[in-house]
Amino acid sequence: MAGVFCLGIATLDYVYSVEHLPTRGEKYRARDLALSGGGCAGTASAAIARLGGTSWIATRLGDDVTGDRIVADLAADGVDTRFAHRFTGLRSPVSSILVDAAGERQVVSFTDAATPTAPDWLPAQLPAGTGAVLADIRWAEGTLAALRLAREAGLPSVLDGDRPPPHPDIIPNTSHVALSAQALRELMGDDNPHEALARLAAGKPNWFAVTLGRDGVLFTENGVLAHLPSFEIEPVDTLGAGDVWHGAFALALAEGKTEREAIRFASATAAIKCLHFGGRNGTPRRDEVERFLSERG
Template sequence: MNITVVGSINIDLVYRVPHIVREGETLHSTSHSIHFGGKGSNQAVTAGQLGANVRFIGKVGADAFGEQAIENMESKNVRTDLVGRQGSTGQAIIQVSDSGENSIVLFPGANFLVTPNQVEQEMDVLRTSDALLLQLEIPLESVTKAAGIAARAGKTVILNPAPARELPDELLRNVTILTPNETELKQLTGIDPVDEVELRKACDVMLAKGVGAVVVTLGSKGAFYQDETEFGWIDAVEVEPVDTTGAGDAFNGALAVALCRGDSISEAVKYANQVAGFVVTKMGAQPELKAGF
């Protein structure tokens, strides 16, 4: 299971609050902690802990946070020899409410210095991986470049379209599996997936643009998948959430692992749900994963 991740690396500054702060409100935090994050890093660490051989293409800052982030990823089975060092390491300011919901402010830092040229220099790595994992916390042109190289080599390309934004058809045609949540799917298609009929309509829009399959993460409602031949629902794992930060990233990392080992799309989604369900019971986006997944 050789997986390459092209994406973001952040340091997460997490504040526990009674509720997500409202406009104009000042709120006391009950606790503060520092965790490793970034959607790309979260996904890579998940896949690495689940047994995949993971290489990472990205950037951290030339600072202490960057060194700490690299050490953390290496300790969790992610190779970082292709990670550059420039500027300041990306950061996320995260509020986590007593109910487990979160609100995030991103400072991209070095993540926005990941260039198409940096990606192209590592095309041999992309061509020899089994799967490529992508998100949208680095420049879109770099994401598009990576997807094109991997797709032309016949590799599985998984794109988590977060944070949501308009995506060019050139990119979507090279995506094997698109993994939006409900909000992201609505932003991509203009269709509010309030029920299965509208959900399938929205997925049809993405399939018509060339995406191979759509897997929609639906929180406590589980996940929905659809391609040109089948669709289905996978129930969520029932847990008491502590922190939902990184749940979607864990889902994507686990999905890539399951697909690389030969699982069907329904089996892979079920497995990804199980891993994401465990992650939300822990604080931080990169908890240690128990053996047995």
């Protein structure tokens, strides 16, 4: 099995289904509630394991019951949690998410401000069997350490850029930079993703992409911009779709797929996830993705 070493945030998510997202300071009633593991790296690592890959997660947690639940949920999905570091006296990350009838979400998250930033407890080398590294941007020092391990090992590294990278050395140390539309807009100060991505990629050796939701994925290929459309679905819950996409994309690279193949595989995985309420709980298994792709040619 191909393996992906994931580094970043893992959370416990309380996901509420509502008819409309709140706009006023008053009481609202939820139609449904799901308790789910979340976070960029947490969701990606679980997706990789569900898709049949090997995944390890390096994440910072407190020594509280929330951290116990986060680790237990990841382990239940088959994620190797040996690098989930528990800090004494800290509170683990948690989020409250509202998902409306159209599948859009509103997120309020908490991370303990006292969480240490030093990456000195991370492994000196990647676990045997690692074929790629995936990192988010919630912990700059850890992200840089993981990306450099990938570079030293000659392995592909994927950046889950749902926000602009917080350190100037992150992009230069990443082989595959996949940004959200919002992150690209904030990073380049340009509302046009084609122009913004072209300017960002100009003169750089990295592979770049921006995920555009319903509008598919825009990416660099042989020095020019290319595009692959999304799969047409009626979303129920988009929470975690981007994280699932990055996990599936990194696994595909670890398996030796091309970037085009990896995008298609990742987009199918994320599309299926969006058909189910409950954030990460809707992440599909490998056979579901292969069946989905087969049905769509």
